[in-house]
Amino acid sequence: MIPTLSGNQGLQIEEPLIFEQDSPGASGVDLPDAPAIDDRLGGLARQGRIGLPGLAEPTVVRHYTRLSQKNVGIDSVFYPLGSCTMKHNPRLNEKLARLPGLADIHPFQPQGTVQGALELIDTCAHWLKTLTGMPAIAMSPAAGAHGEFCGLMTIRAAIGARGETRPRILVPESAHGTNPASAAACGFSVDPIPATARGRVDVAALKAKLGPDVAALMLTNPNTCGLFEDEILEIAAAVHDAGGYFYCDGANYNAIVGRVRVADLGVDVMHINLHKTFSTPHGGGGPGAGPTVLSQALAPFAPLPAVVHDAQGFRLIEHAAQSGAMPVGRIKGYHGQFGVFVRALAYMMSMGADGLRQASSDAVLNANYLLAELSSDLSASFEGPCMHEALFDDRFLKDSGVSTLDFAKALIDEGFHPMTMYFPLVVHGALLMEPTETESKDTLDRFIATVRGLARRARDGAAESFKAAPVLTPRRRLDETTAARTPVLRWKPPAA
């Protein structure tokens, strides 16, 4: 970085905390002096300032405007983060989600005054069931991981209703961390299944682990190596023959929407990350939504509430007594992430069947373009084409002194958000790239040229420059370990 007198770099301003900009007495508005009042709180009355900064309006506006400009997202750069589907979110969907009739309603309103909103939930549920071919759906889970929790609770309830206890859940090694975490949270033990050299579940190893104590298999398809589990029918049949259920992690559904009917794969339950597949900006903590589709066998155990439609109109079933079902209970306040449903429905209806099919095709095409173009300079982990994401490992960096992390940091200096690093764990030093389906060939070509150039630079012995990266950002490499282990969450004013 070039040293400057101000600490700023060009028009990138070194932003102090808002507390550090405190100017006691400054305010955005003029207030009259507070009238004198009788202190009736005795010693409890406030003795001094409470530490809120005094700030003029322009200071506040600049501070938050500049902070907002430090956001990097799909709206500003190419963002090839794998296992996450960083989707372009059509502005139409945002506009509809902000309509006062949808944004300003309250979950406690009488149902007669929100018939349109209930119809919207019901219609969104209908299209998700139609796309997946599944007969039932729980709309309330708030994210993918919450959908896993919902699905595993229904599985536990169904097994209990059979008078059985099955304590074990099988999870492939390549699974997202939320899978074993959800299984453990629901009281199951987790048993890992190895991957084959083809990056798929080892079916023989799976079959050897099946037995009367196995509640379910959790499998992601396409999996986190970006590959379609092509033995999925055999896998589903084996799990069912052993009396277990088949949980499909649907986080990668974007790759197969309109192409594959999930029900045809023998799936009993699958969460859909609406924020990954059906619009809604995500990252930075949400909001998301994880509606969970269910087979006939699991449907009676779905959590409430549920929207139903009858002669009186749209209605919420909120208690088991209203439906005769055996729900696992309520897993979230109110009726789910309504604003995300609005975006998802707007996305599905504006895209149409042909548009949804094209989106999944384009996602797969873009990923295969990266895979084909980069395979000569990087090391592709598995043979053959991929689905929506291309997986490379760090063999191409062998003996260069450059690590996957260094490579990712160098990409930041080049103006690209890095791909997912070190996940999945089944290959060494993973680089997982998922190019959004809306990216143009032009953008992909610029990314490809940059990645190739960096790979050649690494091979040519330029490790030093990689170790220094990023050099063009407001901050260099942060100490992420210390930040996670000893976070400083409270600002302390400097001693007076």
Ligand SMILES: *Cc1c(COP(=O)(O)O)cnc(C)c1O
């Ligand atoms: C994102 C993701 C999840 C978790 O979903 P959230 O909505 O982030 O809770 C689970 N599995 C896979 C494969 C994922 O990519």
